[in-house]
Amino acid sequence: MPELPEVETIRRDLAHAVVGRAITAVEWLDARIVRGDVEGAELAARMVGRQGAAVARRGKFLVWRFTSGEGLLLHLGMSGRLTVGPRSDEAWPRHTHLVVALSSGAVVRLVDPRRFGRVAWLAAPAAGPGGMGPEPLSPRFTAESLGRILAGRRAPIKAVLLDQRRVAGLGNIYVDEALFRARLHPARPAGSLGAREVGALHRAIRRVLRDALADRGTTFMDYRDAHGQRGEHAAHLGVYGRAGQPCRRCGAPIVRVVVAARGTHLCARCQPAGAHGGSDTEVSGRRG
Numbered sequence: 001m002p003e004l005p006e007v008e009t010i011r012r013d014l015a016h017a018v019v020g021r022a023i024t025a026v027e028w029l030d031a032r033i034v035r036g037d038v039e040g041a042e043l044a045a046r047m048v049g050r051q052g053a054a055v056a057r058r059g060k061f062l063v064w065r066f067t068s069g070e071g072l073l074l075h076l077g078m079s080g081r082l083t084v085g086p087r088s089d090e091a092w093p094r095h096t097h098l099v100v101a102l103s104s105g106a107v108v109r110l111v112d113p114r115r116f117g118r119v120a121w122l123a124a125p126a127a128g129p130g131g132m133g134p135e136p137l138s139p140r141f142t143a144e145s146l147g148r149i150l151a152g153r154r155a156p157i158k159a160v161l162l163d164q165r166r167v168a169g170l171g172n173i174y175v176d177e178a179l180f181r182a183r184l185h186p187a188r189p190a191g192s193l194g195a196r197e198v199g200a201l202h203r204a205i206r207r208v209l210r211d212a213l214a215d216r217g218t219t220f221m222d223y224r225d226a227h228g229q230r231g232e233h234a235a236h237l238g239v240y241g242r243a244g245q246p247c248r249r250c251g252a253p254i255v256r257v258v259v260a261a262r263g264t265h266l267c268a269r270c271q272p273a274g275a276h277g278g279s280d281t282e283v284s285g286r287r288g
């Protein structure tokens with residue numbers, strides 16, 4: 001699933017294409033991806049003629065804001081690709097769910113080969129999707145606020161970090177990577193972390209997201225940016241998808257276990273299961 005760095009990469013590309021451009025036609029909208037009060041045909045009709053004002057991101061959601069004050073909420077689901085490109089006479093790829101023509105002549109497409117993304121009409125896009133935790137790259141997300149999020153919780157740290165109501169935008173890849181960088185076992189109860197460990201985790205989350213953003217995201221299977229290009233961060237992952245390969249830090253084999261019902265990658269030597277094991281020092285990213 002696209003996580004914060006991937007969705008943010010797409011946001012930047014989409015903004016470049018749609019801000020200041022009008023929607024001239026909604027050529028295709030699969031009614032099954034539409035959520036909310038405004039149904040597919042009505043939603044498509046409302047989009048036509050709207051002028052793009054901005055593209056915002058909240059967690060893993062995008063909001064295509066119009067100068068009218070309304071907007072379109074987009075979520076890419078498990079494997080959605082949102083691309084911008086020139087009009088083509090070729091047939092649309094299978095599983096094309098949305099095709100929007102712009103006044104520039106470009107076309108925005110949402111293609112989801114595995115599971116539906118979703119769209120919804122926002123009458124007041126300033127609100128955006130509600131009920132979400134802080135943005136981890138915002139100034140509001142501090143070590144202190146992370147400490148309050150984790151405090152008293154007996155759930156595994158991994159489960160708390162995956163919960164969008166606690167922290168917005170993290171998914172399986174970057175939670176595993178942040179915990180590896182912070183030398184924390186994913187199954188440790190969230191509330192068991194000491195202040196130094198919380199500080200290390202806070203820095204690790206921000207650094208891994210910034211590194212991945214600089215690489216325009218991580219591509220394993222489906223993710224592509226809005227130009228159809230792969231993200232480059234997979235080559236730099238510490239643990240995710242590396243089961244059986246040597247830890248880049250200590251050489252022990254990376255293992256895959258199940259935590260919070262999710263496949264979870266870790267180095268058992270760097271991330272001991274026992275509480276407070278090992279040194280409490282931060283592991284810096286490859287860019288220091």
Ligand SMILES: [Zn+2]
Binds near residue numbers: 247248250251267268
């Ligand atoms: Zn290791």
